[in-house]
Amino acid sequence: MSSTHIVSVYDEELKYLSRKISEMGGTAEEMVGDSVRALINTDVPLAQKVISEDVILDTAERQINEKAIVTIAKRQPMAADLREIMGAIRIAADLERVGDLGKNTAKRVIAVQGSSIPRNLARGLEHLAELALMQLKEVLDVYASRNIEKAKEIRERDDEIDAIYTSLFRELLTYMMEDPRNITPCTHLLFCAKNIERIGDHATNIAETIFYMATGSQPEGERPKDDHTTSVGAVEE
């Protein structure tokens, strides 16, 4: 936004919100990255670090909500300002969820330690996480730049993550069928894959929120979906 408010404190309040969102974004990104690294390398201390960091996001979300409520009460924001504040509340909720998902993945690191993760499965998870993290990183860049075209691109890219998640799902089922002893670790990995896939969904949500903040209208059309796991049967073909 180019122009500034006549009341300069109002600008500072809005800046506080966007700064907090950026901080939350950075923390969430780091937590997700660390949780996946901890999972692949069965690095328990790193997993514990992720678990302990979740409180940072919880606190930041609460601070954003409190500031937003006070700003609405004091300034009675209109139009783009109102959308900015409502957007901050929604994005903070998405980022807080991303942190929870990272924390959940980290908790499972402790559960799967001792069972070795097959190489190609690990690679699949890594790839899934790379895509989800890229979505998250780019959507946080869009939050700063308000590039609407980019927001639309991110929203349309979520189906790639869904496709990889579906293939990982099938792969994990295969391992479980091969040897019942794989069921426990594979179930944990399945939840981890689901966590990572959900992070992509939150990034998409954030892209839609940013689109609304900038334009005042919702992005058109259904978001693309390529998650077919709901139709995968236990016995294939």
Added chain:
Amino acid sequence: MNMSGMTTAITPTPKVAAMNETKVSARDVQVYYGDKHAIRDVNIEIRSRTVTAFIGPSGCGKSTFLRCINRMNDTIASCRVEGNISIDSENIYDPKVDPVQLRAKVGMVFQKPNPFPKSIFENVAYGPRIHGLAAKKSDLDDIVASALQKAGLWNEVKDRLDSPGTGLSGGQQQRLCIARAVAVSPEVILMDEPCSALDPIATAKVEELIHELRENFTIVIVTHSMQQAARVSQRTAMFHLGNLVEENDTDKMFTNPDDQRTQDYIMGRFG
């Protein structure tokens, strides 16, 4: 007099057009104060039984335009109005139109409550009396009671109708002025910052009243409070430097206006 037992109002019901039909139509309206071109090319359709708010910075022409709708600008010697303003398709600037009759049809409430230095009863009875709306004393009593009821003031003043109107509180005085406007059964009520001299509670009462009056009247309100415009109106018109820059549904206007000037103004930003 004792009118507390009165139950029915006999004030003639104003001609009620269907909601959202055009009530007031302005075409290419220009207003000049001497050489100063104060209003430029204003075109607007004001809908029947709808509250339309005029917003904009000081000196943008919103009050000037409001005063064109009942020809109040006729009283200013240097003021010249061009273009066409019609109410129910009748040109109000036609030489055949009597401005006094027009102002009975288009009532006005001002920024500062301005009751006559007379009793509460006389304040409301004055208009109906000069317009010959009451054949006998009891008719006049009924009109006064009905107008005070519509203005939400009846219960507060029914036992002291003979006391001076100027003895009421500011908020009550403003509602007395609204009762006075309503008493002559107008079709359009113009309000020029009606709450700017009132406290928040009196303001809330006037806003509640505007909401009720909308059932029967077409209301145009000029306000400096964006929140008030957002609260009371269904349509909002934004004026800037004598131009009407945007007219839109109020919900749209305050969440996602089309014009950058509207955006900057309602968000309190430098243009």
